[in-house]
Amino acid sequence: MKRYLPLLLFLIGVLVLAAVYFFVIRKPATEETEEEGSIEVSLIDRPIASLTPSQDGHWLKLRIEKLLSGADSLDYELLYTLPDGRTQGVPGTIDLKGESQIERDLLLGSESSGKFRYDEGVKEGTLTLRFRNEKGKLLVKFSTKFHLQSAESRLTSADGRLVYSLAKIPSKTFFVTMETFGLANAPPGEVSAGPYGLFSSGQSAYPGTVELSGGTIYMLKGASWAKVEAGEADDIGIFIAVSE
Structure with missing residues (x-):
């Protein structure tokens, strides 16, 4: 029996390596292939997404309009970074049958037995949307970084291209700056930057000056x-x- 022990150990090792290859190594390759197989969607046909902060800054209301034609379901994932460097996530899946727009309240924290724990100091994160057909195959993926701010005069996109300087800093008001993916109306020319959206927890108007490199700046008005x-x-x- 002892003389067969090395052979037995060798066979076990081969099986372990094979399992690692098929269940660990090959999985990312499959996901990458799925991502590469997504379709191209023009700017005007893309969904329009927004994240609106609550008055206390602990929730973000996800709103998606102009849902992708031909999509059967939607996977969303909100990832955000804590001050200590840890990353937290809020995932979800939505059946799009019969839906014209989507709204979800996303908690920056956790809930257990009706008790909430809020993550403080959240400033940046990423929103990712994956639209799938009835067979679950990925149609297209959209992703954007967002910037959550309060008590600051300069509101900036995560990539730094959009800067909105408030004429006056409002008290106890939160703002989110992000790309919105799509456009509600046809643009007046070729879009070279954006669309960027600024969304607030308040109901007031917030005048200021806007900087956006890449050409002439336009704002959606109705x-x-x-x-x-x-x-x-x-x-x-x-x-x-x-x-221009």
Whole structure:
């Protein structure tokens, strides 16, 4: 029996390596192939996403309009970074049958038996949307970083391209700056930057000056785009830069 022991150990080792290969190593390759197989969606046909902070800054209301045509389900994932460097996540899956828009309240923290624990000091994170067909195959993925701020005069996108300087710093008000993926209306030209959205926990107007590199700045006003003259804006909202 002892002379067969080395052979037995060798066979066990081969089986372990095979299991590691099939269940660990091959899985990322499958996911990568799935991502590469996604379709191209024009800017005007993309969904429009927003994250609106609650008055205490502990919740973000996810709103998605213009849902992707042909999609059967949606996977969303909100990841955010804590001051100590840890990453927390809020995942979810939504059946899109019969839906025209989606709203979800996402907690920056955790809940257990009706008791809430809030994560303090959250400033940045990532929102990812994955639209799938009825067979669960990925159609397209959208992802954007968001920036959560309060008690600051300069509101900035995570990539630093959009800067909105408030005329006055409002008290106890939270703001989120993010890319919104799609556009509600056709732009006045070729979009070179954006769309970027600024969303607030307050109900007031927040005038200020906006900076966005890449061309002429426009702001969505109702059903049309208005040119931002000299960088002066009468409120936050959705902004784009159009190449000249």
